Amino acid sequence: MVNILIVEDEIDTQSYIKHIVESSLNNAVVYTAFNHQEALEVSDKNHLDLVLLDMELDGTDILGLDVYKSIESRHKNIDTIVITGHSDYLRQATGIEPFYYMMKPINEVFLKRKLKEWVYVKENVDNExxxxxxxxxxxxxxxxxxxxxxxxxxxxxxxxxxxxxxxxxxxxxxxxxxxxxxxxxxxxxxxxxxxxxxxxxxxxxxxxxxxxxxxxxxxxxxxxxxxxxxxxx
The missing domain is CATH 2.40.50.1020 (LytTr DNA-binding domain)
Incomplete structure (x- = not known):
């Protein structure tokens, strides 16, 4: 079982990503958050393995990068897939070394592939x-x-x-x-x-x-x- 948090402030996009995750991974528990505060509340209450992270949230200066750094401090070995509609934000994401960077609009087939790759890595990584x-x-x-x-x-x-x-x-x-x-x-x-x-x-x-x-x-x-x-x- 893996626990995945989707941090996305557009309801249609959030629902679409949730559909992709649930149709790709049979063993996933999916949580959602629209903003920084909701993301931290989910993080405090649950163990998380992966965050699907929109870089621009709330219509404010709070970036997904800041949300992720807060979540990362609470969970060891957590991964993230960065999702953004603005290529300028990708440069700011370099500080978190995500599993993958993805531009909007989201390609369902491609995101499914990356989710399965992430599961493969999680199940096969070892010290050797x-x-x-x-x-x-x-x-x-x-x-x-x-x-x-x-x-x-x-x-x-x-x-x-x-x-x-x-x-x-x-x-x-x-x-x-x-x-x-x-x-x-x-x-x-x-x-x-x-x-x-x-x-x-x-x-x-x-x-x-x-x-x-x-x-x-x-x-x-x-x-x-x-x-x-x-x-x-």
């Missing part, structure tokens, strides 16, 4: 996998297969021996999903220390990390060197 969201769907990557992770522009590359997985995220966000075998060796790199073979000498103010049975190398910042060596030991 990294689950990423790509445009083609959800990918589950065993942590033991990852050599390193690199941030390139707005994308993150998860590098295994046979494949590179690209998706939108940040180094900070990914570190939350990894265990203690992983170390941020540089501002743009995370390495799996179980795969590390050697650390080479200085190279342009950084050292180079090489891996077992893998040709590529990654930099180790001189500011990260001592912490890495202590961990690597």
């Amino acid at each position: 996998t990294l689950i990423i969201k790509q445009s083609t769907g959800i990918k589950v990557i065993p942590l033991k297969n990852i050599y390193y992770i690199e941030k390139i522009g707005r994308k993150v590359h998860v590098v295994t021996k046979s494949k590179v997985y690209e998706y939108s995220s940040s180094i900070r966000a990914i570190m939350k999903d990894l265990d203690d075998r992983f170390y941020q060796s540089h501002q743009s790199f995370i390495v799996n220390t179980n795969k590390v073979n050697t650390v080479d000498k200085d190279y342009e103010r950084a050292r180079l990390i090489s891996f077992f049975d893998f040709e590529k190398t990654v930099p180790l910042s001189r500011y990260k060197y001592e912490g890495f060596i202590d961990m690597f030991k």
